[in-house]
Amino acid sequence: MKNLNIGILGLGTVGTGVFRLVNQNEALLSRRLGQALRIKKIADIDIKSDRGIPIPENLLTTDAYQVIDDPDIDIIIETIGGDTVAKTFILDAMANGKHVVTANKALLAKHGKMIIQQASENNVELGFEASVGGCMPIIKTIRESLVGNTILGFKGILNGTCNYILSQITHERVSYEAALAEAQQKGYAEADPSLDVNGDDTAHKLAIISSLSYGKQVKLDDIYTEGITQITALDIQFAHQFGYCIKLLAITKMTEKAVDIRVHPAMIPYSHMLSNVNGSYNALSIIGDAVDEMVLYGHGAGMMPTASAIVSDIADIARNIQVSAPNRISTLANAARNTQPINVLPITEINCRFYFRFTAIDSPGVLSKIAGVLGKYDISIDCVHQKGRKSREGVPIVMLTHQAKEADVRAAFSEIQALDVVWEAPVLIRIED
Amino acid sequence: MKNLNIGILGLGTVGTGVFRLVNQNEALLSRRLGQALRIKKIADIDIKSDRGIPIPENLLTTDAYQVIDDPDIDIIIETIGGDTVAKTFILDAMANGKHVVTANKALLAKHGKMIIQQASENNVELGFEASVGGCMPIIKTIRESLVGNTILGFKGILNGTCNYILSQITHERVSYEAALAEAQQKGYAEADPSLDVNGDDTAHKLAIISSLSYGKQVKLDDIYTEGITQITALDIQFAHQFGYCIKLLAITKMTEKAVDIRVHPAMIPYSHMLSNVNGSYNALSIIGDAVDEMVLYGHGAGMMPTASAIVSDIADIARNIQVSAPNRISTLANAARNTQPINVLPITEINCRFYFRFTAIDSPGVLSKIAGVLGKYDISIDCVHQKGRKSREGVPIVMLTHQAKEADVRAAFSEIQALDVVWEAPVLIRIED
Numbered sequence: 001m002k003n004l005n006i007g008i009l010g011l012g013t014v015g016t017g018v019f020r021l022v023n024q025n026e027a028l029l030s031r032r033l034g035q036a037l038r039i040k041k042i043a044d045i046d047i048k049s050d051r052g053i054p055i056p057e058n059l060l061t062t063d064a065y066q067v068i069d070d071p072d073i074d075i076i077i078e079t080i081g082g083d084t085v086a087k088t089f090i091l092d093a094m095a096n097g098k099h100v101v102t103a104n105k106a107l108l109a110k111h112g113k114m115i116i117q118q119a120s121e122n123n124v125e126l127g128f129e130a131s132v133g134g135c136m137p138i139i140k141t142i143r144e145s146l147v148g149n150t151i152l153g154f155k156g157i158l159n160g161t162c163n164y165i166l167s168q169i170t171h172e173r174v175s176y177e178a179a180l181a182e183a184q185q186k187g188y189a190e191a192d193p194s195l196d197v198n199g200d201d202t203a204h205k206l207a208i209i210s211s212l213s214y215g216k217q218v219k220l221d222d223i224y225t226e227g228i229t230q231i232t233a234l235d236i237q238f239a240h241q242f243g244y245c246i247k248l249l250a251i252t253k254m255t256e257k258a259v260d261i262r263v264h265p266a267m268i269p270y271s272h273m274l275s276n277v278n279g280s281y282n283a284l285s286i287i288g289d290a291v292d293e294m295v296l297y298g299h300g301a302g303m304m305p306t307a308s309a310i311v312s313d314i315a316d317i318a319r320n321i322q323v324s325a326p327n328r329i330s331t332l333a334n335a336a337r338n339t340q341p342i343n344v345l346p347i348t349e350i351n352c353r354f355y356f357r358f359t360a361i362d363s364p365g366v367l368s369k370i371a372g373v374l375g376k377y378d379i380s381i382d383c384v385h386q387k388g389r390k391s392r393e394g395v396p397i398v399m400l401t402h403q404a405k406e407a408d409v410r411a412a413f414s415e416i417q418a419l420d421v422v423w424e425a426p427v428l429i430r431i432e433d
Numbered sequence: 434m435k436n437l438n439i440g441i442l443g444l445g446t447v448g449t450g451v452f453r454l455v456n457q458n459e460a461l462l463s464r465r466l467g468q469a470l471r472i473k474k475i476a477d478i479d480i481k482s483d484r485g486i487p488i489p490e491n492l493l494t495t496d497a498y499q500v501i502d503d504p505d506i507d508i509i510i511e512t513i514g515g516d517t518v519a520k521t522f523i524l525d526a527m528a529n530g531k532h533v534v535t536a537n538k539a540l541l542a543k544h545g546k547m548i549i550q551q552a553s554e555n556n557v558e559l560g561f562e563a564s565v566g567g568c569m570p571i572i573k574t575i576r577e578s579l580v581g582n583t584i585l586g587f588k589g590i591l592n593g594t595c596n597y598i599l600s601q602i603t604h605e606r607v608s609y610e611a612a613l614a615e616a617q618q619k620g621y622a623e624a625d626p627s628l629d630v631n632g633d634d635t636a637h638k639l640a641i642i643s644s645l646s647y648g649k650q651v652k653l654d655d656i657y658t659e660g661i662t663q664i665t666a667l668d669i670q671f672a673h674q675f676g677y678c679i680k681l682l683a684i685t686k687m688t689e690k691a692v693d694i695r696v697h698p699a700m701i702p703y704s705h706m707l708s709n710v711n712g713s714y715n716a717l718s719i720i721g722d723a724v725d726e727m728v729l730y731g732h733g734a735g736m737m738p739t740a741s742a743i744v745s746d747i748a749d750i751a752r753n754i755q756v757s758a759p760n761r762i763s764t765l766a767n768a769a770r771n772t773q774p775i776n777v778l779p780i781t782e783i784n785c786r787f788y789f790r791f792t793a794i795d796s797p798g799v800l801s802k803i804a805g806v807l808g809k810y811d812i813s814i815d816c817v818h819q820k821g822r823k824s825r826e827g828v829p830i831v832m833l834t835h836q837a838k839e840a841d842v843r844a845a846f847s848e849i850q851a852l853d854v855v856w857e858a859p860v861l862i863r864i865e866d
C-alpha cells in the first residue's frame with residue numbers, strides 16, 4: 001500500500017487536531033482510502049510547547065520550507081491562519097507541485113482568486129472545506145450534492161463566538177460584556193474578538209460560499225457587514241416576546257438584477273430551524289431551485305470538527321491521486337472561469353420587515369409623532385409594544401413593521417431622531433421570516 | 434463536448450423529476466460537468482398519461498430492454514421502486530456495463546449485498562444518494578465528508594409521511610385518522626400507507642445508512658421496528674407538557690459488544706434540533722468521533738428534491754467516467770469487503786428513559802400500587818402527572834422515568850396490567866434526550 005505523505009504548516013489547535021485525527025483513526029483511514037496517510041513533517045515557530053499529545057520530535061521543524069520543499073510530501077495542510085506568511089507558503093507549496101488544504105477563510109476571502117489561479121497553473125488541488133462551517137460539508141454540498149441546482153440563496157449562522165454570546169444573553173440573561181468574557185474564558189473567543197464580533201469572519205465565509213455558488217467573484221468590500229456589539233439584552237427580550245430570537249446571520253439572495261448579500265444581526269422566528277442553533281454550533285440554510293430549503297448543522301470550529309473537514313479534503317485529494325485525476329472537480333466547479341465581480345444590491349435597496357426600538361419621553365403624543373414620520377415614508381406598522389420599563393432613560397417604544405425598504409427606514413430614522421421627544425439613537429434589527 | 438447518455442426506467446413522480454431537472458438546468462450542468470447530460474430513452478408501462486411537462490414521444494418506450502440494451506446509454510436511472518422487476522432490471526443493466534442510479538430503499542435494504550456484488554463484478558457504479566433522505570447528502574456525507582470519523586450513531590426523522598401526521602396531531606390538534614387522511618389527500622401518504630406508518634420504510638433507510646457507516650451488513654429483520662399507529666393526541670399533549678415532542682425516529686448507537694438499532698416513536702426535547710423538523714421535512718443527526726453531532730435537514734421526498742439527489746449521483750459518475758475512474762470511491766467505501774452481519778443488541782437490553790401512561794380507576798391507592806411494581810423492577814420515577822381528565826375510561830396516570838432497562842419495563846408492565854385497578858394496556862414511549 002502506497003503512503004501518502006502529508007506536511008503540516010502551523011501546529012496550533014487545528015494543526016494539532018489533524019495530527020491527532022490522522023493518528024487516532026489511522027487504520028480506518030487506510031481501509032477506507034486504500035492507502036496509508038502519513039504525516040511526514042510539521043512546521044511551527046514554536047515546537048517546544050506541549051500540545052497535549054505526543055508528537056515525535058523528528059517530525060517537527062521551525063523551518064516551513066523543510067515542509068514546502070520536501071519532495072516526498074504530496075499534500076500540505078496550512079493551519080497558520082491570517083493572510084501574510086500563510087499566503088506565501090501556500091503559493092510556494094503549489095509552485096512546488098503540492099496539493100494544499102487550508103482552513104484559512106480570511107486568506108481565501110481576500111486572495112482566493114490569486115490562490116485558485118496558482119493551483120490551476122500548477123495543476124494541484126486546493127481543499128478548503130474547513131474554511132467555512134468547521135465540520136459541516138458546506139463546500140462539498142454546494143459543489144457536488146447541489147450540482148443540479150441553481151443556488152438561490154443562503155441564511156447562515158457561521159460564527160461560533162457570536163452565536164455563543166447571543167445564546168448566553170438569550171438563555172442566561174447575562175449582559176453582552178459578561179457573555180463575551182465567558183466566551184473568552186472558555187476559549188470560544190480570542191483575546192481580541194473584533195474579527196468575530198464585528199461580523200468580518202462571517203463575511204469572509206459568506207464571500208467564499210457565495211462566490212462558489214453563484215460562480216462569480218464576490219468582493220469582501222461589497223458585503224454589507226454589521227456585528228453584534230450593539231445588541232442588548234433588552235432587544236433580545238423584546239424579540240423573544242414577539243416570538244423571535246436574534247442571531248448574527250450571513251444572508252444572500254439572488255434577485256433579478258443583483259445579489260442581496262449581507263451580514264448583520266437578524267430576528268428569526270422560533271419555528272425556524274436556525275433558531276435552535278445555540279452555543280458555539282453553526283448552521284447554514286441553503287435554498288436551491290430543486291431542493292427548496294436544506295440545512296446543515298454542526299460545530300463550526302474547534303480542534304476535532306475542523307480536523308474532520310481537513311481530513312475529508314485530504315481523502316478527496318488522495319483518491320484523485322490514486323486514479324491520477326487531480327482536480328477531478330475544479331476548484332470553482334460552478335464558475336466556468338467566470339471570475340467577473342458580481343452585481344451587488346446596495347443595502348439601502350433591500351426590503352424586509354424591521355424591529356425598531358425608540359427611547360422616548362413618556363407622554364401621550366409620542367407614538368403618534370413617530371408613527372406619523374414612519375407613515376410619511378410608507379413604513380407600515382405591524383405591532384407596537386409600549387408598556388412598562390419606565391426609567392430615567394425614557395420609555396422604550398418597540399415595534400415590528402411590515403415589509404419596508406431600508407432607504408425609507410433610514411430616512412425616517414433621521415427625522416425621528418431629530419424629534420425632541422426621542423432621546424437616543426433608535427435601534428433597528430432586520431427580521432428574516 | 435461529449436454527451437453522457439442517460440436512460441430512465443420508470444416515469445413516475447421521481448423519474449419525471451429527473452427528466453425535468455436535467456432539462457431545466459441543462460446549461461448549468463454542462464458548464465459544471467464539462468459534458469452534456471442527455472436523456473436518451475425512458476421506459477414506463479404507461480407512456481400515455483400527462484406528466485405535466487412535454488416529453489418528446491421518441492424518447493418513450495414501454496419496453497425496459499430498449500433502455501437496458503441500448504449500447505449508447507452510459508447510466509441508467511431506476512425509479513420504478515419495489516423489489517421485483519426493479520431488481521431484475523438493475524442486475525441486467527449492470528451486466529450490460531451500465532452504471533445505475535436508484536432511489537429504491539426497499540430493494541437496497543433487502544438485496545443490497547447482491548446488487549453491490551453485481552456492480553463490483555461488472556466494474557460499474559451504484560449511486561443511491563436518493564434512497565435515503567431525499568435531497569439531503571446523507572450517503573455522500575457518510576462516505577466522503579466523515580471519512581475520518583468513526584461513526585458512533587444516528588438519530589433520524591426519515592419518513593415524511595409519519596412526520597407530517599405527527600406534526601399535524603401536535604400543532605393542529607387533529608386525530609391520527611384525520612391527519613392520515615389529510616396526508617393522503619395532499620399526496621404525502623400512499624393509499625396504502627402501511628409501509629410508512631408501520632416504520633418499515635424508515636427501517637429500510639436505517640439498514641442502508643448503518644450498513645454503510647459501520648461497514649457491516651445490517652439485516653432488516655434485526656432492526657426492532659414500531660410504527661406510529663398507536664400514537665394518540667393525548668400522549669402528544671402530555672409529552673408537550675413535559676417539554677417534549679413525539680417523532681418517529683431511526684436510532685442506532687454503537688455499544689461495546691453490539692449495535693443498538695431500532696425504529697420507534699420517541700420523545701425528544703424541544704431544545705433539540707430534531708424537534709423543529711415539521712411537516713414532510715426529514716433530518717438526520719449523525720454522531721462521529723471527530724465531529725461530535727452534525728445534522729442534515731431537508732425534503733426527504735418529493736419530485737424535485739429526490740431528482741436533485743439523483744442528479745448528484747449522475748454528476749459523480751459522469752466525473753468518474755471523464756477521468757476513467759469508475760468506482761473511484763467503492764460502494765461500500767467504509768466496509769473493506771466486510772459484509773459480515775453485525776451483532777445487534779436485543780431491544781430488551783436497551784437502557785433509556787421512558788414515558789408511561791396508565792389508565793386506572795380514580796382512587797387513592799392506585800399510584801402506590803403501580804409505583805410499587807416499578808420499584809420492584811428497579812425502575813425509578815422522575816415525575817408523575819395525575820391531575821384531571823377524569824372520564825368513564827378511567828384517569829390517566831402519566832410518568833417519566835429515569836434510565837431503565839427495557840426488559841425490566843416489560844416485566845413490570847405485565848404485572849401492572851394484571852392489577853385490578855388498571856384498565857387498559859399501559860402506553861410506553863421511549864425518551865431520547
